[in-house]
Amino acid sequence: MSKRNDLITGIVIAVFSLWYYFEASNIRVMKAFSKSAVNSTSMPKIWAVCMLLLAIALIVRGLRNKDKDAKGEPFSFSAWFNKNLEVVETFGALLIYIAIMDFVGFIIASIFYIFVQTLILMPKGEKSYVKAGIIAVIFSVATYYIFVYWLAVLLPAGAIFE
16 A cells, blocks of 8 residues: 555544544443443544544554655546445445444444445455355344343434334
């Protein structure tokens, strides 16, 4: 990855992580856990901080060797987009996942997201819709049961099921 790509990707991830942290702060905390150090906002905030640290590392790496970029070509958004297509597709899948969660619920939204993300990450010649579907269903249902029945965490059922 060129240093310019590191800089641009770092800035995009930094903006996304700040937005994610802000949104995590808006998660409703149950009164019973309001005085606790760990509550429903803790893990999303930790992930946001981790993403921000990754973004800062990418930005620093991009700035540190800015003059050493071997290509010296002018910036092309379409070239950057094509080189980072998997990243762009992942962000798109995440945005759709977030958008549909309240409507269809955790299980269906997670099946969709894991299915799409698995296809994004599979090598081009080895994409298997059946394998991606099986992985998506198993992991989504297992995660739901772990959180709801073992950890007693309520997950969105979905507006279409209420």
